[in-house]
Amino acid sequence: MFVDSVEIFVSSGKGGxxxxxFRREKYVLxxxxxxxDGGKGGNVYFQVDNNTDTLSYFRGHKHFKAQNGQPGLPRNKHGKKGEDLVIIVPPGTQVFEEDTLLLDLLEEEEKILFLEGGKGGLGNTHFKSATNQRPTYAQKGLLGVEKKIRLELKLIADVGxxxxxxxxxxxxVSILSNAKPEIANYEFTTLIPSxxxxxxxxxxxxxIADIPGIIGGASEGKGLGLEFLRHIERTRFLLFVLDIANYRTLKEQFATLKTELENFSSKLSNRPFGIMFSKIDTQSEGLQMEENEESQSLEKRVEEFLDTFGFHLKRKESLMFVQKEKEDFGISYDFNAPLFVVGVSSVSGKNLESLRFLLYSSLKDLNAQK
Structure with missing residues (x-):
């Protein structure tokens, strides 16, 4: 089961x-x-492990405590230090205390000290003085630190x-990548990100990250969008998938999606993006026929949509537009407009390789502009 937000209690160990x-030996008066001295309490660490991809372990485990330090021993022997607690989390995990972000864990094998264990108490040997040759007291160990925290997982992907x-x-996603999401002919088939x-x-x-579909009002909690919108906050590039065969117009689909992203996060809504028209195979018969109403309708709808940005299809037969070609002196994009627009059929495979290249090329160019 995919779990992306849990609340847990963590505490470091108490000092011994x-x-x-008092020294008691034969012939020693x-x-x-x-x-x-008492041993120091164990610390609490967070460690990132790429072999972990969910927070589901924490559903059945709510309390995590490092080991307490052991009491001091006679003959000036220190108590044993408490064993540290290492909490394993997947990359992309954030640690919150109420609404304050404490840690953002991204790097593989990254190990960060979160809570330090309590200091061990001093034994009575430290309190001997000229006026007190026989101290009968020692320090208690300091308490550990306890926190109630919230773990949130935000998937790390290049394209959302x-x-x-x-x-x-x-x-x-199933055709382009190695992911195997559930596929069916009804809405909200995807219930968890992949x-x-x-x-x-x-x-x-x-x-590439596939998240559950977004509907109007998702930023206000409707549908599944709000719960999973945060998973594309880390993505560097957004691909808007607009359905040619949908009862909503292309403009309506895009405008609604843009509005929901902006309502959720203005930073996210300003990410570089491309546009893909899906299911163009549903009208492929019309495209192959001579100038009939169906092919004209498809091309006209796409042209009208692109007029919103003042663009025109570069290759009409492929339903493809690229904003700017590479130049000898670098690349400059207008991020208020799509870097590319392409029509794709996942069933027939039309323009799939072009889309693969456009996504990779866009990411490569964006890296060069950093």
Whole structure:
């Protein structure tokens, strides 16, 4: 089961008490104090593990406590330090205390000290003085630190898919990548986010994220969008998937999605993006026929949509537009407009390779502009 937000209690270990002890040996008269110090309490660490991809473990485990330090011993022997607690989390986990972000855990094998254990108490040997040769007291160990925290998982991906339910996002991810999301012909088939690795050639790849469909009002809690919108906050590039065969117009789909993103996060709504028209195979017969109403209607709808940005299809037969070609002196994009627009059929495979290249090329160009 996918779990992306849990509340847990964590506490570091308590320091051990100092010992009250006096040296007692044969032939040693009036042996002085020799109580050892208590051991330090165990620390609490968070560690990132790429082999973990969910917070489901924490559903059945709510309390996490490092080991207490052991009391001091006679003969000035220190108590044993408490064992540290290492909490394993997947990359992309954030740690909150109420609404305050404490940690943002991203790097593999990253291990960060979160709570320090309590200091062990001093034994009575530390309190010997000229006026007090026989101290009968020692320090108690300091208490550990306890916090109630919230763990949130935000998936780390290069490309995030944004679209209404049942527009072909899961099918696209299953074909482009190694991910196997559930696919069915009804809305909200995708109930949990999924990541897939898209290979480009033998040595290049990028990560694509499929999230549940967004509907109007998602930023206010309608549908499943609000719960999972945060998973595309980390994505560097957004791909808007607009369904050619949907009862909503292309403009309506795009405008609604843009509005919901902006209401959720203005930073997210300003990410570089591309636009993909899905299911163009549903009208492929009309495209192959001579100038009939169906092919004219499809091309006209796409042209009208692009007029919103003042663009025109570069290759009408492929339903493709690229905002700007590479130049010798760098690349400059207008991020208020799509970097590319392309029509794709996941069933027939039309323009799938072009989309793969456009996504990889856009990410590569964005990296060059950092």
């Amino acid at each position: 008490e100092g010992a009250v002890s 009036n042996g002085g104090p020799d109580g050892g 898919l944004v679209g209404f339910p049942n527009v072909g996002k899961s099918t696209l 990541l897939g690795i898209v290979n480009v050639g033998d040595y290049q790849s990028f990560v």
